[in-house]
Amino acid sequence: MNFTLKIWRQENAKAKGRFETYKVENISSDCSFLEMLDILNESLISNKIAHPVCFDNDCREGICGMCGLYINGRPHGNDDGVTTCQLHMRKFTDGETIWIEPWRAKAFPVIRDLVVDRTAYDKIIQAGGYVSVSTGGVPDANSILIAKDKADKAMDAAECIGCGACVAACKNASAMLFVSAKVSHLALLPQGKVEAANRVQKMVEKMDELGFGNCTNTYACEAECPKLIKRSNIARLNREWICARVGKEK
């Protein structure tokens, strides 16, 4: 297969970026999208055309959340429930022009080319996305009973890989799906319930502070989430928020 690639190139965070056009040829349809970019980079180096395109990637099996490209108008490209590294070239048509852009959000500034800074997510987690337990001195694991359906729901939310596709997809660059997944995961479990009110407030405040947009319930996040995290988590976040605020003392 042959493709024309339009790739966003940007030297560094401050530089002005632009789209560059590259061609790749004889790509196997079994090739993954990132492997196609590897091939492009090899040829850019070998033919001394340009510095290879920088893009984040790590596990290449869809779990680390490191990769993330905005491909032809969709985060992680034209397939559902996959990360960019799990996207294969057979999903494209031969001769297609592929536009590749970095995640775009104020809270995710571009570092270089297609690499963005997602530490905003870590800051949200640091604001309270955990159970404040230190090592040791905890009760026996089976002393906390958790109903299977609750545990399953918590697990559904906990599957979030923090890739940022929800922010990238959202027309408002809102991080609500990410925040709601973490809030839900912990609020559904008795261990997390204890600090739930405090947690949801701190995480939402941090999210606002970092410059993410607001959720307008468009659900592009849900449509593009590689782990199929549900919008019901956002509703749960809203509920948690209301309960926390209603019960809050001055």
Next chain:
Amino acid sequence: MNLPKIASISRKIVVACVGLFLLVFLLVHMGINLCLLRPDDGAWYSAACNFMGTNYIIKVFEVVLFAALIAHIVITVALQIQNWKARPVRYHQPSKSKTSAMSKTMIWTGGLVFVFLALHFVNFYFVKMGWVEGKYMIQSEELITPELQKQYMELSQGLLNEEETIAFQTKMEAVNSIITKAEAENLYSEDLKWIYNLSAEDVKPLEKVVEGVEPDFYHMAYDLFANKIYSFIYLILFVALAFHLIHAMQSAFQTLGLNHNKYNKFIEGFSWVYAIVIALGFAIVPIYIMFFV
């Protein structure tokens, strides 16, 4: 337009609550509009308008409604500006994510609805408040106020001096001419301007006279909808309203955290039905007037 220190979710919750209140209001409003369709020469419609214009509870709610509307607009616009700022560099490729068109265009459909509201206020509400000239329904018994009656009695008893007599006669002349003119047009309606066609000095006493004059919304509506361009714009704006409402209701539920696997489909369906019913309910009036009157 930043509203500092109010968390995004809190703002959204206000928008949602206010939105739901406006949804209920729309239903009431639609009910009144539908009265226009009754072949009772405006009896129900006028009664409803009269009730809405005079009832004290409604008057309180009128304030609430305006506050709600302003809050809804101010907060959503502020949120929208923030949302635009959250993505300073836009994507080159338009989004191909699977989302509903309604949810992505709320600010625009909302804007269209706002344009409509402005038009609407000019046509009806401002007239009611007397800020804008409009058509009035004149009821002769109300025009002949107790004061006029008293003066009439005093005149017949010869208690008025010359000056007072002239004043009374001027007023009565005006009243009579209104009544005559109005009677010629089936007891209804004449331009306020026509009444004020008198000199500025004479206007003052007349202002009191016309206090008992009710705006004639029934005929105003009919006149307006008879205008095809107006009706066409009106219909388009209600399509926009339908778009706005289809997303609005389910979105409000989501924002208030009311999301449940069992009921989501129902809420979604209900939003559609509600939005379409409201839009059709409003739209049927101009359609009827345009094509069947």
Next chain:
Amino acid sequence: MNTLDSKIPEGPLAQKWTNYKANQRLVNPANKRKLDVIVVGTGLAGASAAASLGAMGFNVDIFCISDSPRRAHSIAAQGGINAAKNYQNDGDSVGRLFYDTIKGGDYRAREANVYRLAEVSNNIIDQCVAQGVPFAREYSGLLDNRSFGGAQVSRTFYARGQTGQQLLLGAYGALSHQIARGTVKLHERHEMLDLVLVDGKARGIIARDLTTGEIKRFAAHAVVLATGGYGNIYFLSTNAMNSNGSAEWCCHKKGAYFANPCFVQIHPTCIPVHGDYQSKLTLMSESLRNDGRIWVPKKKEDVEALRKGTLKPTDIKEEDRDYYLERRYPAFGNLVPRDVASRAAKERCDAGFGVNNTGLAVFLDFSTAIQRLGRDVIEARYGNLFQMYEKITAVNPYETPMMIYPAIHYTMGGIWVDYELQTSIPGLFAAGEANFSDHGANRLGASALMQGLADGYFVLPYTLQNYLADEIYSGKVSANSPEFDKAEESVRQRIDALMTIKGSKTVDYFHKKLGLIMWDYVGMGRNAEGLQKGLALIKELEVEFWKDVQVTGTPDSMNPELEKAIRLADYFELAKLMAKDAYHRNESCGGHFREEYQTEDGETLRNDNDYMYVAAWEYQGHNQDEVLHKEPLVYQDIEIKQRNYK
């Protein structure tokens, strides 16, 4: 000569850890605040260690190669984590977990460490549950368990197929908590490039900021290395792209002994290589072997037809299929341990019966199971795996047999550590996959997660404190010493050296070549001749690399090519050591299979008389022969047996 002191505490095996803890030195809270610790790596071991040390009150600096601690490759572990809870009442105990781990490791692990691992395994589960890890539950609300290879009990706790992810998110949460408290400082997108020794003690590191290319110095009273394994030396492995052995290697160069580098685990059920453009191999859970039957065609003409595509696997008649695992191991059949299954697949492919266009794959067939149990049952059990397979290969495994092939998965070898997880450099500790200690020559499934968390949560907080108790008088360590100057200078020189070659071939070109050499000669089946040849080829390639590699870009900006080049330069040296270690170990054990040393049936043949020791190698300089130190393995409480899965 034996200079290795493993510092195993006195007393009976079951009392050693208790005794150690009872006698270790402590640091009072006021002093803890004055002590700095550097942790490199944010996987299970690194994150849990940093979180625990931070909670105790030490000042911790943690370094992460990715943009977030949550990206560490621990996240990719699927199956589960072992613990001797005996919740299933099936006779499990600390002793049994200990025994299974030692036996699974083919008697090449250190007894005391493994016993401690089994002992603290239960605390790990308690800790993780308290953190909110959503382990699978039964309807009663109690924790569920599943069984795993190499054990006769159900002791594996799991969170769907993402146990590693959930455990890492738990540790990441604990770490984030400490970052919020200010006890831990996170340095993301930083790669450790050198260790700094002052007066023979580990006193800091030199790291490169991967965003800006800046070379930075960090000083501390102790350094913890938790940087995972070096499986990527094979280029194709189940490891993440950024996983690398450079942090270990720079410590090794500074004096930390490298133990058993040739012990590499090969996982039998991976999706096979499909082209030379491939960048990594994807693991399919081992659980597939519970219902899948592994086979290759019996006839060469069928193999040819399959490769040409004129024949479909479903066209091959039952009598023309060779279910080689069932044939060779009637008792365990398709469920033999990882190393056995991997070698058997390689044996068939080497004999020319491999399928796929490369000839490097075998079938994993579910048709019998689907007939027996119905498609629904198979879908419920393996639906997500089948889906993943179809996503990658575009082949529907319900209709056509899957193709699988072994792949490099885990490195049991690593930095040598004593009982306290301290390396041969005072003040340098190693945890998780980066150390060598607990898995011997072969790791059991669901034990890697257990070891990483045991080291981080429950071992290092004690042993590191014991070390730091002596450091309260040292005062703040300065990064402005000549030692730091020298280390920084050497890092800069190495980067400059790579940047100035400006050759004609890419880094990946060399890495792929090295990977192939390693796979062919230091891979699943090794022999003396091959290892010698491999070693020569590595040396040749290394010379070519230093002459002809092209590293584009500049050192003072984000530059993945430079990162890869630095790592590959270290891999060449490590590769030589691996070949040397494999060559010196004249026996077969666990993942190390020397073709000269096998039983009549082709099984591993250990030589306990001569090789029951840990081979710890001491660096002597570039291209100098490393010096071997032996740590004899003494088993007090265990009877040593030959593994037998027939």
